[in-house]
Amino acid sequence: MSRPKLSEKDQLRKLIRVRVNDRVYERLMSLQKQTDCRSICELARRILSKERITLLHKDISMNGVMEELALIRKELKAIGVNINQQTHYFHRSQRVAERAFFTKKTEGLYLEVDNRVTLLLKIVDQLAQKWLQK
Missing domain, CATH: 1.20.58 (Methane Monooxygenase Hydroxylase; Chain G, domain 1)
Known part of the structure; x- marks a missing residue:
């Protein structure tokens, strides 16, 4: 089963590459593990677009x-x-x-x-x- 097509508004248009040092990358990785984001790229997109990031907490x-x-x-x-x-x-x-x-x-x-x-x-x-x- 193929992935559904994104609407015109939701299609990703531009590619932005960012280089970060190891410390920032580790911080992003640890933050990504605590959220509902499936990848660091998704986390970075949400941070840049100021979307809501859901942090998961285990008691x-x-x-x-x-x-x-x-x-x-x-x-x-x-x-x-x-x-x-x-x-x-x-x-x-x-x-x-x-x-x-x-x-x-x-x-x-x-x-x-x-x-x-x-x-x-x-x-x-x-x-x-x-x-x-x-």
């Missing part, structure tokens, strides 16, 4: 929380897959005893979901208290 204090949230998400997904499988087996079973077995087993999984959601809500509450302070 390392959130690493542990994000890992825990990702783990909870993974567990909830696995439990959901198990519930879907057991529901499928429940509908395929003919005997009442089998249906009772799958019902009881699925009930245990729903209790696990309840525990994980409670933990998730507790974490979200702590995050809200931290980030929504007045």
Whole structure:
């Protein structure tokens, strides 16, 4: 798939070459890594045209929380897959005893979901208290 054509207004018309020393180049490289710009050229164009540059900031204090949230998400997904499988087996079973077995087993999984959601809500509450302070 080819890149869409730029409008007449957005087409780049003139080539400007700039030479910088190593110190300025390193500063531009470090700034580019912190922004949404994909290249140093794009960063330089935005600086010259006084366009907005979005700086990206990563809060390392959130690493542990994000890992825990990702783990909870993974567990909830696995439990959901198990519930879907057991529901499928429940509908395929003919005997009442089998249906009772799958019902009881699925009930245990729903209790696990309840525990994980409670933990998730507790974490979200702590995050809200931290980030929504007045």
